[in-house]
Amino acid sequence: MPKIKLPTKSPHIDMTPMVDLFSLLLTFFMLTTTFRPQEAAPIDTPNSISEKQAPDKNIITVDITKDNKVFFDMNKNGKTFDKNGKEVADTASHFRKALLAKMGEHYNITFTDKDKDKFDKLSSFGMPINSMKRWINSTDPKEKAALQKGIPIDSADNQIAMWVRFARLTNPNAEVVIKGDGESDYKTVKKIIDVMQDNKVNKFNLITNLMKAEAKLDE
Numbered sequence: 001m002p003k004i005k006l007p008t009k010s011p012h013i014d015m016t017p018m019v020d021l022f023s024l025l026l027t028f029f030m031l032t033t034t035f036r037p038q039e040a041a042p043i044d045t046p047n048s049i050s051e052k053q054a055p056d057k058n059i060i061t062v063d064i065t066k067d068n069k070v071f072f073d074m075n076k077n078g079k080t081f082d083k084n085g086k087e088v089a090d091t092a093s094h095f096r097k098a099l100l101a102k103m104g105e106h107y108n109i110t111f112t113d114k115d116k117d118k119f120d121k122l123s124s125f126g127m128p129i130n131s132m133k134r135w136i137n138s139t140d141p142k143e144k145a146a147l148q149k150g151i152p153i154d155s156a157d158n159q160i161a162m163w164v165r166f167a168r169l170t171n172p173n174a175e176v177v178i179k180g181d182g183e184s185d186y187k188t189v190k191k192i193i194d195v196m197q198d199n200k201v202n203k204f205n206l207i208t209n210l211m212k213a214e215a216k217l218d219e
Contacts, residue, residue, distance in 0.1 A: 058075060058171070058173060058174050058175065059074075059075045059174055059175050059176070059177050060072075060073075060074050060075075060164065060167045060168070060171075060174045060175070060176045060177065061073040061074070061075070061124065061176075061177045061178075061179060062160065062164070062176070062177070062178050062179070062192055063124060063126070063179045063180075064178070064179070064180040064181060064184045064188055064189060064192065065150075065181050065184065066181040066182075066183035066184055068150075068184055068185050068188040069126055069148075069149065069150030070126060070150050070151045070153050070160050070188070070192065071124045071125060071126035071148070071150070071151065072124065072125060072126065072151055072160065072163045072164075073123060073124035073125070074095060074096055074099055074167050074170075074171070074174070075174070094120055095167075095170050095171045095174075096116075096119055096120045097116040097117070097119065097120050098170045099163075099166055099167055099170045100115070100116050100119050100132075101116065102166040102169065102170065103129060103132075103162065103163065103166055106162060106166070107129050107130075109129060109130070109132070109133065111132075111133065115133060115136050115137070118136050118137065119132075119136050122136070125148065125151075126148045126149070126150045126151050127147050127148055127149055127150070127151065128149070128151070128152055128157075128159065129159055131147050131149075134147060135147045135148075151163065153188070153191050153192070153195070158195070160192070160195055161195045161198065161199065164176070164195055164196065164199050164201070165199050168199060168201065175204070175205065176196060176201050176203075176204040176205070177204065177205045177206075177207055178192055178193070178196075178204055178205070178206050178207065179207040180192075180206070180207075
């Protein structure tokens with residue numbers, strides 16, 4: 001007798017649940033992700049032969065642009081402890097808010113809680129302290145950029161020294177990072193190093209890029 005051939009069916013996979021799951025995950029990440037604010041000034045760091053990686057959190061950063069403007073940033077992720085010595089979550093520390101409050105007290109500038117909340121979410125900045133409130137509350141990108149004239153570092157009004165000092169008082173566990181452009185003036189870098197030493201910061205990181213530069217002897 002001839003064999004009876006059963007009709008063959010091609011396999012079918014219902015992709016609807018997978019598409020639904022993908023849509024849910026995409027919506028979740030879109031609503032919960034916080035993008036890092038754009039850096040205030042581009043800096044082309046020099047090459048080096050060092051393989052040590054710089055810290056990426058719990059840091060105090062001083063940037064020096066190629067036109068010798070000085071910018072400052074303080075990463076709020078760091079270790080802090082309660083009265084019983086128990087470590088508290090990083091997100092509860094809000095070091096940037098405390099730093100802005102200390103600078104306001106020193107320079108007799110009142111920063112509201114709203115100002116502090118906005119400042120807590122911003123990135124690096126470079127301007128005199130009397131322009132800070134305007135920069136924090138401005139919604140015009142061009143105005144924000146125009147205010148970034150660099151933090152004063154001259155002896156008569158060395159505001160970067162106060163930012164470093166109060167940042168260290170706010171978060172003593174933070175590491176200090178100096179990120180200078182390869183074309184910046186050595187004198188400006190030397191001033192920043194002097195500021196660090198005046199504030200008893202004798203250990204700090206100098207940021208370079210990932211490309212190695214071979215050390216060569218002059219013939």
